[in-house]
Amino acid sequence: MSEPVISIRGLRKSYGEVEAVRGIDLEVRRGEVFAFLGPNGAGKTTTVEILEGYRKRSGGEVAVLGEDPERAGREWRARIGIVLQSCRLDPYLTVRESIALYAGYYSTPRPVEETIAHVGLESKADARVGSLSGGQRRRVDVGMALVGDPDLLFLDEPTTGFDPSARRQAWETIAGLRELGKTILLTTHYMDEAQRLADRVAVIAKGEIVASGTPESLGDRESRPARIAYREGGREVSLETTTPVRTLNELTAEALAEGRELEGLEVTRPSLEDVYLELTEQR
Amino acid sequence: MSLVWHQFRYDQKVFWRNPASVFFTVAFPVILLLIFATVFGDQTVDVRGGIETTTYYVPAIITLAVISATMQSLAMSLVIAREDGRLKRGRGTPMPSWVFIAGRIGNSIVVALLMLALIAAIGRLLYGVDIPWGRLPAIVLTLVVGAAAFCCLGIALTAAIPSQDAAAPIVNALLLPLYFLSGVFIPDDQLPSGVIHFADAFPIRHFFEAFFDAYVPGNGAAVSWDNLAVVAIWGAVGLLLAARFFRWTPRGG
Numbered sequence: 001m002s003e004p005v006i007s008i009r010g011l012r013k014s015y016g017e018v019e020a021v022r023g024i025d026l027e028v029r030r031g032e033v034f035a036f037l038g039p040n041g042a043g044k045t046t047t048v049e050i051l052e053g054y055r056k057r058s059g060g061e062v063a064v065l066g067e068d069p070e071r072a073g074r075e076w077r078a079r080i081g082i083v084l085q086s087c088r089l090d091p092y093l094t095v096r097e098s099i100a101l102y103a104g105y106y107s108t109p110r111p112v113e114e115t116i117a118h119v120g121l122e123s124k125a126d127a128r129v130g131s132l133s134g135g136q137r138r139r140v141d142v143g144m145a146l147v148g149d150p151d152l153l154f155l156d157e158p159t160t161g162f163d164p165s166a167r168r169q170a171w172e173t174i175a176g177l178r179e180l181g182k183t184i185l186l187t188t189h190y191m192d193e194a195q196r197l198a199d200r201v202a203v204i205a206k207g208e209i210v211a212s213g214t215p216e217s218l219g220d221r222e223s224r225p226a227r228i229a230y231r232e233g234g235r236e237v238s239l240e241t242t243t244p245v246r247t248l249n250e251l252t253a254e255a256l257a258e259g260r261e262l263e264g265l266e267v268t269r270p271s272l273e274d275v276y277l278e279l280t281e282q283r
Numbered sequence: 284m285s286l287v288w289h290q291f292r293y294d295q296k297v298f299w300r301n302p303a304s305v306f307f308t309v310a311f312p313v314i315l316l317l318i319f320a321t322v323f324g325d326q327t328v329d330v331r332g333g334i335e336t337t338t339y340y341v342p343a344i345i346t347l348a349v350i351s352a353t354m355q356s357l358a359m360s361l362v363i364a365r366e367d368g369r370l371k372r373g374r375g376t377p378m379p380s381w382v383f384i385a386g387r388i389g390n391s392i393v394v395a396l397l398m399l400a401l402i403a404a405i406g407r408l409l410y411g412v413d414i415p416w417g418r419l420p421a422i423v424l425t426l427v428v429g430a431a432a433f434c435c436l437g438i439a440l441t442a443a444i445p446s447q448d449a450a451a452p453i454v455n456a457l458l459l460p461l462y463f464l465s466g467v468f469i470p471d472d473q474l475p476s477g478v479i480h481f482a483d484a485f486p487i488r489h490f491f492e493a494f495f496d497a498y499v500p501g502n503g504a505a506v507s508w509d510n511l512a513v514v515a516i517w518g519a520v521g522l523l524l525a526a527r528f529f530r531w532t533p534r535g536g
Contacts, residue, residue: 052375054532074377082375087368092300097293104289105378128300148376 003066005030005152005183006051011060013046013207020046022207023060028185028200030151033178035198036187039280043207044187045085048156051185052082065152078106081145085156085187089140091130095121098129099143106148118180119143119173135159135166139173146177153177155186159193171196191273205280218275226269230262286378290386291393298356298390308356308394309401312348316340316402319468320410329472331501336470341406342498343467345426346491348398353391353430355454357437361387362450365441370531380531388434395430396423421497421505428511429490432518436486439521442528446535461487486517 006028013021021043028034036044049055050062053069062069067076089098099116103109116125119139124132129140138158145153158174159167167190174197177184188194194201195215202212211218225240228247241247244267255262298304319340328339364370373383399422406412415422440457444450462468464478465488471479482488493510496503 054371054375074379077375078377080375082372084368084372084375087372089367090297090364090369092297093293097296101289101293102376104286105373105376107377144372 003030004028004063005032005065006034006185007061007063008047008051009061011047011050011062012058013043013050013055014058020207021050021057024204024207024209026202026209026212028183030183031178031181032199033174033184033186033197035194035201036185036204037189037191037194037201037276038187038204039189042204042280044189044204045156047204048154048185048187052080052154053077078148079151081148081150081153081182083138083141083145083153083155083158085160087141089129089137089144092128094126094128095132095140095143096125098140099147102144103147108149109147110149112147115143115147118146118176120169133166135162135169138162138166138170142170142173142177146182150182152183152185155184157187157189159188159190167193191271191276195272203276203279210279211275215272218272224270224275226267228265228267230265232262286382287385287389290378290382291389294386294390295393298360298394304356304360308348308352309398312344312351312398312402313405315347316344316405317409319344324410328470330470331499334499335410335412337406337410338412338499339470341402341410341412342495343491345399345402345498346429346487346494347462347467348402349395349426349430349494350433350458350487350490352394352398353433354437354440355458356394357387357391357434358440358444358454359450361438361441362444363447365530366447366533366535368533371533374531384438388431391434391437392427392430395426399423399426415498415500418497418500418505422494424506425493425497425511428518429494429514432486432514432521433490435518435521435525437521438529439524442524442530458487461485464488465491467491486514489513489517 004027006026008024008026011021011024012019024047036047038044046055050057051064051069053072056070064072065076065079093101095116096112100112103112103115116122119142121136121139121143124136129137132140142155142158155174159170162170171193174184174186186197198215200213201215201218202209203218204210223242225242226244227238227240228244228251229236229238231237239247248267251262320337323336323340326336327333328336330339361370370383374380403414407414440454444453461482464474464482465485466474466479466482467487479488489510493507493514496507496510497505
């Protein structure tokens with residue numbers, strides 16, 4: 001296996017008395033889309049900004065593309081792309097100009113037109129950024145991060161505050177980045193976003209990682225009891241079982257023998273959202 | 284160097300497309316000159332043995348335009364870019380920080396030189412105020428030293444401005460009274476000497492005197508080295524303060 005793109009051991013960050021990050025261990029591998037999932041104030045942005053070189057850590061070991069972000073130089077910066085959580089782009093430049101401006105900062109940028117196409121803004125290339133919707137501006141922002149042809153992209157809450165259709169478009173853009181072979185670290189507080197985009201997810205709450213894994217396996221979701229619900233004589237019946245096949249068979253066999261229907265029969269496994277809420281709230 | 288040019292080109296685009304910067308930096312000095320010339324145009328000012336008011340106001344308004352294109356415009360636009368997160372975002376690229384600042388300073392100095400040409404031309408065409416071509420080297424030298432110094436002061440000032448909303452009030456509260464007290468708005472001969480002494484403590488008065496000496500032929504040298512030295516020292520102090528206190532990241536949020 002290739003060396004990790006990001007490797008974190010025992011990362012800590014305090015602001016005065018407050019410990020924002022309390023011992024995080026993490027590895028992100030090449031070509032992976034990794035999501036940092038957690039509620040507001042969990043320490044996501046603090047961690048990401050330490051990885052980007054904006055903040056100094058209080059303790060622990062951090063290597064990003066083999067270097068310590070606190071000491072890394074311009075060559076290292078040329079290999080990362082950053083989309084900040086909040087940044088108002090210059091409203092007076094067009095989409096093409098905004099991306100060309102950033103292209104000029106790199107010695108081997110991607111072609112500007114190709115980058116515009118990649119973020120799906122061909123029809124808006126000559127529009128001023130100030131005239132775009134929030135979702136379109138965010139895609140310009142992604143284009144500016146992408147135009148330097150980075151190995152690693154940081155996307156800090158790329159879709160916060162978007163309406164559903166803008167989110168879906170942003171997701172398509174991010175999914176397209178994966179095809180370019182970029183390693184992506186994204187933060188989000190949307191469960192479905194992590195589920196949709198990420199290969200692996202780490203759930204962070206109060207500065208600690210409380211669970212990590214693939215979106216499917218997160219928090220042992222597969223081994224958790226399934227819930228069977230139905231109505232019987234106008235009464236809601238709900239039971240949890242770790243052997244749903246057997247339980248269901250018994251239930252239906254009995255109902256069949258008695259010639260009655262199990263109204264509103266439903267078998268569900270805990271959703272990622274249930275697991276997430278449980279993980280982040282119990283702390 | 285090509286990076287600075289790249290940055291400068293985009294700074295120029297942004298400057299000329301921003302209606303607020305074009306109005307306050309370019310149109311406002313022109314409007315002031317027209318108003319002052321219209322209201323006081325037929326009077327004389329008792330300096331250099333008596334000169335026409337318009338001859339006084341052309342270098343005065345160029346002084347204001349230079350400070351506006353440098354200190355005022357830089358302080359405002361840098362605070363806006365800082366609070367919008369654009370400075371922070373730029374820091375995340377391989378572009379060296381000084382390139383960003385150099386592009387902005389270049390933009391300010393070019394606009395200041397343009398304002399020199401514009402106000403001088405209006406003064407000549409509308410009011411017959413001679414353009415002293417023979418003194419052009421002294422004029423440009425004085426202007427560039429002043430522009431550079433006020434750029435440094437503008438960058439330093441951003442450290443004292445906490446938010447976008449506070450930028451215009453803070454900058455204007457500093458500059459407007461000094462324009463009045465330094466003889467830029469009200470001719471020297473109308474100001475009590477105490478006021479002039481007070482204004483002498485600040486760079487605007489010295490820059491105005493230096494520029495006036497360069498622009499209006501008199502007995503003295505075209506380059507007012509002592510005034511220019513005071514302006515340069517202010518600029519150097521601004522540079523040190525800027526190097527120490529300038530922030531790239533937003534103050535709010």
